[in-house]
Amino acid sequence: MRDFAWLASAAVPTTSPGAPGANPFDQARIAARELGRMTGAAHHDVLVVLGTGLISAADHLGAGGAPIDLTSLPWFARFTGPGHRPEAWSVDLEGKRTLIVAGRLHLYEGRSPAEVVHPVRTAIAAGARTVVLTCSAGAVNPSLSLGDVVAIRDHLNLTGTSPLAGTTTDSERPRHVDMTDAWSPHLRALARSVASIEEGVYAQMPGPQLETPAEIRMLAALGADLVGMSTVPEAIAARHLGADVLGLAVVTNAAAGPRAGPLDVDEVVRVASGSAPAVAKVVAGVVRSIDPVGAPGTVRREARPAVSGGDEAETAPR
Numbered sequence: 001m002r003d004f005a006w007l008a009s010a011a012v013p014t015t016s017p018g019a020p021g022a023n024p025f026d027q028a029r030i031a032a033r034e035l036g037r038m039t040g041a042a043h044h045d046v047l048v049v050l051g052t053g054l055i056s057a058a059d060h061l062g063a064g065g066a067p068i069d070l071t072s073l074p075w076f077a078r079f080t081g082p083g084h085r086p087e088a089w090s091v092d093l094e095g096k097r098t099l100i101v102a103g104r105l106h107l108y109e110g111r112s113p114a115e116v117v118h119p120v121r122t123a124i125a126a127g128a129r130t131v132v133l134t135c136s137a138g139a140v141n142p143s144l145s146l147g148d149v150v151a152i153r154d155h156l157n158l159t160g161t162s163p164l165a166g167t168t169t170d171s172e173r174p175r176h177v178d179m180t181d182a183w184s185p186h187l188r189a190l191a192r193s194v195a196s197i198e199e200g201v202y203a204q205m206p207g208p209q210l211e212t213p214a215e216i217r218m219l220a221a222l223g224a225d226l227v228g229m230s231t232v233p234e235a236i237a238a239r240h241l242g243a244d245v246l247g248l249a250v251v252t253n254a255a256a257g258p259r260a261g262p263l264d265v266d267e268v269v270r271v272a273s274g275s276a277p278a279v280a281k282v283v284a285g286v287v288r289s290i291d292p293v294g295a296p297g298t299v300r301r302e303a304r305p306a307v308s309g310g311d312e313a314e315t316a317p318r
Helices: 005-010 024-039 118-125 185-194 213-222 232-240 265-274 276-289
Strands: 046-049 087-093 096-101 130-139 149-157 198-204 226-228 244-254
Touching (some): 130 276, 149 185, 149 276, 198 232, 244 276
Parallel strands (some): 130 244
Antiparallel strands (some): 149 244
């Protein structure tokens, strides 16, 4: 049972993030203090969020021992998406204190955007300045193959919402955040130096239903290479708070042409799991190469290449 008696002195509403009267940024700061108490880490440098089927990547990133139960932290909800667990490890990865989270919340779980991004805001409040978001995705671009690891270059937010919407914002940050380099060109370059991976535009649909062939044709026309049901709100929240973001999507099913039979979600998890070591290799290589937090030259901005497109059919939950 949770013991939140210590929150009484915080003078912050105990309602869910995003609820009327709640300040999600204050809630993230309080949760970050409790995270530090539970992990014994004064701060974290990096956050790694593992998507559907990618939890085994934690083993390759040095996670060991019993994980932290995230639901014991203030305002953390239980994850109900397939293959997602509200657990985390605090590890020393390549000399950087890294928080590895074994899943995420999705909008389709009936959660508000503020609830979905609460783990990201908490990690940033705990000091993280690099956020690595991984996910599984359907391939809109027919040139992509099952198991490919793709660095997200840009995104289409087709959810109809944003974690920055509402009346309560962080007074230190403008609500109208620049998303020109939402997905760090520098981190993408580091990822490509670790492994030969493609880049692509990721479209987030609300879910939980799968996309129709017409929707996939629409996404291709809009320039999407990949489609999924997560990740974009977290990227928006991270950029709003000044963190650099790397997105890594694993292609788990082809959405670019006709296919026989219904989609098997277990197969999506299996394909993603097979690419978990490759994802972990890229993450470790990037973390090894990033500058120490606060060091000169940490923030870099580069031009982005053009987008690519694709064709049709339905996709998997991710």
